[in-house]
Amino acid sequence: xxxxxxxxxxxxxxxxxxxxGSIAEWATAGIALLALVAAGGSAYFAHTASAAARQQAxxxxxxxxxxxxxxxxxxxxxxxxxxxxRTVSEPGHPEISLFGDSYDFVADPTLSTYxxxxxxxxxxxxxxxxxxxxxxDEIVGPITMALFDxxxxxxxxxxxxxxxxxxxxxxxxxxxxxxxxxxxTRLPAEEIMKGLQPVIEFRDSSGQWWSRRGLDPIQxxxxxxxETP
Numbered sequence: 001x002x003x004x005x006x007x008x009x010x011x012x013x014x015x016x017x018x019x020x021g022s023i024a025e026w027a028t029a030g031i032a033l034l035a036l037v038a039a040g041g042s043a044y045f046a047h048t049a050s051a052a053a054r055q056q057a058x059x060x061x062x063x064x065x066x067x068x069x070x071x072x073x074x075x076x077x078x079x080x081x082x083x084x085x086r087t088v089s090e091p092g093h094p095e096i097s098l099f100g101d102s103y104d105f106v107a108d109p110t111l112s113t114y115x116x117x118x119x120x121x122x123x124x125x126x127x128x129x130x131x132x133x134x135x136x137d138e139i140v141g142p143i144t145m146a147l148f149d150x151x152x153x154x155x156x157x158x159x160x161x162x163x164x165x166x167x168x169x170x171x172x173x174x175x176x177x178x179x180x181x182x183x184x185t186r187l188p189a190e191e192i193m194k195g196l197q198p199v200i201e202f203r204d205s206s207g208q209w210w211s212r213r214g215l216d217p218i219q220x221x222x223x224x225x226x227e228t229p
Contacts, residue, residue, distance in 0.1 A: 082214075106173050124185045126193060148198075
């Protein structure tokens with residue numbers, strides 16, 4: 001009977017050894033699986049955090065661009081042109097300024113004929129004094145000046161370009177416009193071509209172009225009308 005008992009003990013020991021060996025293997029596999037899950041979770045959260053950071057950076061860039069756009073527009077609103085005086089010259093009048101040296105004299109050369117020692121206007125013309133105000137905190141320029149006739153829906157043929165206007169400064173232009181036929185030139189100058197409005201295009205200090213007709217709202221331009229692409 002002893003041999004049988006010995007065999008039984010050997011069998012039980014073998015079974016117990018097999019079970020503990022399997023438990024150790026399962027434990028090792030479980031730990032490895034947990035480590036893999038933890039690594040995957042860390043990678044996921046790291047990717048999520050990176051995506052959130054990129055999204056926040058894009059939002060900050062968008063907000064900054066919008067703020068800069070708003071600031072530029074606020075400065076551009078402070079640039080405008082107004083008419084400050086006008087008078088009429090008759091045919092044969094010398095092509096000279098009537099408003100003084102403080103004005104830039106802007107005349108379409110086709111409106112006059114050169115005589116012995118000076119040029120004279122060929123028809124009745126309006127002298128219109130325009131002042132361009134730069135109320136912004138930055139330099140603006142170049143500036144293109146023209147006139148728009150809101151009644152005839154046409155621009156003046158001749159545009160004039162000026163270099164720049166410093167912050168808080170103004171510049172005056174004396175623009176010559178031919179009086180179309182049909183107007184009674186005996187009327188006060190203020191009653192002739194009442195639809196005329198100054199039109200300016202200007203570039204701000206950031207390089208953005210703007211336009212404004214009279215005191216209308218400003219308009220953002222892709223580039224200046226006379227700029228090459």
